[in-house]
Amino acid sequence: MYDFIEREIIYLWYYLDILCRQIVPFYIIGTLIGSAISVFAKDRIHALLVKSKLKKFGFLGYIFAALLGFASPICMYGTIPLVVAFYQKGVRQDFLACFMVASVLLNPQLIAYSAALGPLVFSLRLVTCFLMALSAGILIRIFFKHSDFFVFTSFGIGHNHDTDPNLFMRYIKNVGRNIKATLPYFAAGILLAALFTIHVPQDAFAELFGKNNGFGVLLSATLGVPLYLCGGGTIPILITWLASGMSIGAAVAFMLSGPATKLTNITALKSILRVKHFIYYLAFVMLFSAIAGLLTDTILHLFSLKG
Helix, strand or coil: CHHHHHHHHHHHHHHHHHHHHHHHHHHHHHHHHHHHHHHHCHHHHHHHHHHCCHHHHCCHHHHHHHHHHHHCCCCHHHHHHHHHHHHHCCCCHHHHHHHHHHHHHCCHHHHHHHHHHCHHHHHHHHHHHHHHHHHHHHHHHHHCCCCCCECCCCCCCCCCCCCCCCHHHHHHHHHHHHHHHHHHHHHHHHHHHHHHHHHCCHHHHHHHHCCCCHHHHHHHHHHHHHHCCCHHHHHHHHHHHHHCCCCHHHHHHHHHHHHHCCHHHHHHHHCCECHHHHHHHHHHHHHHHHHHHHHHHHHHHHHHHHC
16 A cells, blocks of 8 residues: 555656646746736727727728737636727627627637647647638627627726736735635646546557547547636646657647636626627537537648648
């Protein structure tokens, strides 16, 4: 019994050390960048959405709205009051949908964290999230051009914590809040990833979520709904899953469905959506995630055959 416990501790320490060396630098960089944008650039980013007159740019307006959504560092509970204000100032709901979906899927911190996944998966995350945000805006434009998709009523204005008159202290306090909000999930993700590596047989996992396994992609898209708690916390888990044989397409599906159906995000979104439109949103997320994952695996498989 003592030997078993000692062996478990040694293995756990070994994998924790590897994961921390691999991921912690990205966590630190992402936290510092996210806080800097929140303190020094957040208001300018949001002002751009109002002042840009997106409808004049046609399709390019969706691209601009998505990029601003990715750059926005605030959570969905903070984003929705802003979106209400944008709507009242004349921003069209299709552009707002594009902005919100982009904001749900990625933010500056998560972009920095995701670099730890490696160039290919990182690039695919950016591209598929971008396409999902564009698709949301375009679909709202097509099907709800003459009717309201959102119900912008009775959602209180979010509290602004960045009020310290000293800019440096405002930044330090923001970094502290970010660490307080994300570090428990990040640490839990590293611990779970290490335990997964020790105890879950790689062959069985690869068979379930492996390459050219359409069922694995569909299952991954579904698992993103209950398992996705925090973007930073899922990075070490995804790294471990990919190393254990998860297909890149299954990872893409999880990275799309997870944040889009994260409990706090969908709770906030439900406050501005009727029941029928909320169901439309969930169906869109699951369908897009599954298709994106299947296409990713298919394309990568074709390229590997050509190689």
